[in-house]
Amino acid sequence: MSAFFTTRELTDLLQIDRTTIYRMADAGRIPALKVGNQWRFPRAAVQQWLGTTHAPAAPRPAPDFPLACVQPLQDVMADALGVMLLIVDLDGQPLTRPSRPCGLYAALETHPSAQARCLEMWARLGQAPGLQPVWVESHAGPLLTRALIRVGSELYAMLIAGGIAPPVWPPAPARRAALAQELGVPRELLEAHIHEVFTLSEAEQARVLGLVQRVADVVGCLLQERRLLGGAPPSA
Numbered sequence: 001m002s003a004f005f006t007t008r009e010l011t012d013l014l015q016i017d018r019t020t021i022y023r024m025a026d027a028g029r030i031p032a033l034k035v036g037n038q039w040r041f042p043r044a045a046v047q048q049w050l051g052t053t054h055a056p057a058a059p060r061p062a063p064d065f066p067l068a069c070v071q072p073l074q075d076v077m078a079d080a081l082g083v084m085l086l087i088v089d090l091d092g093q094p095l096t097r098p099s100r101p102c103g104l105y106a107a108l109e110t111h112p113s114a115q116a117r118c119l120e121m122w123a124r125l126g127q128a129p130g131l132q133p134v135w136v137e138s139h140a141g142p143l144l145t146r147a148l149i150r151v152g153s154e155l156y157a158m159l160i161a162g163g164i165a166p167p168v169w170p171p172a173p174a175r176r177a178a179l180a181q182e183l184g185v186p187r188e189l190l191e192a193h194i195h196e197v198f199t200l201s202e203a204e205q206a207r208v209l210g211l212v213q214r215v216a217d218v219v220g221c222l223l224q225e226r227r228l229l230g231g232a233p234p235s236a
Contacts (some may be wrong), residue, residue, distance in 0.1 A: 001193055004042055004043055005041040005043050007039070013050075019103070020101075024040070030049065031045035031051070063176075069222060069226075071216070072098075074086070074099045075158075077101035078100035081212070082208075083164060083198055084100050084101065084102055084105060084160075084163040084198075085159065085160065087158065087219065088157060089126075089157050089158075090126040090156075090158065091123055102142070103196045104197050105142075105162075107189055107190075107192070108185060108190075111189075112184075113183060113184025114140070122146075125146045125160070129196055133145040133146060133147045133161075134209070137166060140183060141169070141179060141197075142165060143205075144162025144163070145208075145209060147213040147215070149216045149223070151220055151224050151227060152227075161213060163197055163198050164200050164208075165198065169197065169199075171194075
C-alpha cells in the first residue's frame, strides 16, 4: 500500500470532487504536500485527520439496489443538466453518491451538523404531497427539487437535483452569519464557498424541471426491469 492517497482515492473516500480536494489542500484544510505542481496526500496523516473530521455521508443502498448501474447513469445526467444529482430513499437516506456536487454542498457536508440538516431536508421531501418537481429552497439556501422514482406502481425513491442559486444570491452578510450558526459550521467556511453554486437562467431552470422527472422515470424503468429479471429491489 502506498504511503500516499491518490486524488482519485480521496474523491471516492470523501465523496467530493477533485477541484474541492485541491482547494482544501491549498487552504490547509486537509493534510497534503506539494511536490512541484502536484499535491500528495500522506496516508497516515489523512487517516488521523479523518479520525477527527467527518467526511460526507456515504450512500447506504439496500443490498439489491443496482448502484453499479444507476451511479454512472446519474453521473452522466448530472453533467448533461449542469446540476448536482443524487438518489435517496423516501426516508432521505442516500442510495447513490452525489454527482457533480457544488463546492458549497461539498464543504458543508464535512460537518456532521450540516449533514444532519441535509438528511432532514431530504426526509421532508419524501413526505411532500406534490407529485410534480418544483423548486424549493434548501436548508443551506440554494434551490433543489425532487422527482419521484416509481417501480411499477410503487413509490421507491427520489431523485434530488440541486445546488442552484436562487434569484438573490449570495445572501446578505447578516443572513450568512445566521446561516452558519444554523448549520453549525464555521462562518469562514461558509464565506469561502458561498459562491460555489450553479447559476442557471430561468429557461435553464425550467429545462431541468422538465427533464428531472424523465430521468427519474428512466431509473424506475431500470429498477423495474431488474425486478422482472429476478433481482428485485426491496419495497420502499
